[in-house]
Amino acid sequence: MAGSVRITGTGQLVTLSRRMRAAGGPRLRANFARRIRRAAEPLHRDLQQAIRTVQLPGTGRTKRGGPSPTTRPLRATIAGSVRISVRQGASPGARIWIDRSRLPADMRNMPWTIEQGRVRHPVYGNRRRWATQSARPTGWWSRTVQAGTPRMQTEVERVLRDVRRDLE
Template identity: 30%
Template sequence: MDVELTPSKEFERVIARMKGAPPQIKRTLSKEIKDATAPIERAAKANIKGTQVRGVRGGGAAQRGAANAARSKRGATGKTGLRESIAKGVTRKITYSGFRTGVRVRVDGKYLPESQRALIRATNKGQWRHPVFGNTSAWVTQKITPAGWFDRAVSEHGPAAIKRIREAARKALQELEK
């Protein structure tokens, strides 16, 4: 799950000119963008950690622990709760070239096993259904409250981030034109 922040035409012009730009301008712009999107990342992590999950307890923690151990060089698992694992995956990405040029705040599912990655969207929606311990004749619905943990973070902090990114792009464009 991700959201792209497309601030302005100035930003697109700056990105287009970054290829031949001095490294200092790119570093400064990247720092400004990271600072602008940090509140979204922090809010999304806090929101998912602050939710309540109701339903049955299953074997999900064991699967997440095994997935984390497989990723770790030392075999360490760390915390394996669903909300903690989703929070670890909240990141920001700036791309200066290629098809998806721009700024994205996303939730990477790499801290979850392949079979649980759909839970990222499901937790944001507020509920999901699954079979009890794999028994497809017995299904339960798990609810997470409040729903929309990612959407709330973006709607609360996104407009301010876009404003700051526009300003940073304007400054970078002025530097490039000197």
Template identity: 30%
Template sequence: MVASLELRTSKDLKRIAAELRAMGDKQLKAEFSKELRSAAKPMVPAVRRAIRQIPSKRGYRADGLRGAMSRAVKLEVRMAGRDAGVRIRVDGRKMPDKARAVQSYMEGLKKPWRHPVYGNREVWVSQPAHPYFFRTVRPLGLASRVQVNKAMDRVARKIS
């Protein structure tokens, strides 16, 4: 027996979301949104755990940058417009003012940043990247995507 898996695209999700809006069935829309959220929910604690495990000479501190990054991890389910979809992100708006892009630097999406050692402006160091996000989310992504596809199939059947 050969197993097959059809991975649906974000266009399918946008189309289903548009159909649900046109139908005006708020209960079905809420049910679909809840299923999407539950499919991606296991990724949030996994990303937070990966952030807490980023190496540091001082160890993990809840009031430090890694603690702020961990608190900034959020799950978004949007059912409207171009941005219809499910996202896990580290929201820079929830980071301290001067550290809004730290998550991108840590992941290695931006060049390593330089900073003074414990505020001493005479001594600067370059902070290397410690990828945490994609390394954590990729293995969980397929199982989550399968759940999302099943939810999309169920709702598509109810619509038609």
């Protein structure tokens, strides 16, 4: 799984960034950055929704246990770590990524583990007893990125046309 989705460094973005810098206009650059961020937001929301809806069915005993010993819901915590960043300058563009620093230390690899389809964890914190859960084999990240990237690229191209038209 790729750690992030990037629409950066294309010749059009670099050329446009240079022209905006030469033209000055902080308002123009702020507008550009805002519109690029807006182009990436639907994919960002889709990724958050995808991780929130991943099913992790348990294996083994059918009897349910008590409440979780942790107050950190797994899917919501991972969804909160999906971030957007917009850059201008030498490598302009948008990036959607998982910020591992926003995850607790024991969950830092969970987005990739769930993507691969197998999650092993101690049963209610008991490190002598482990459970294995399976996710859908297609992966929550790759499937969502593949579906959302064309829409994001189309929107970025539209923003580029509009800003280019404003510069001329």
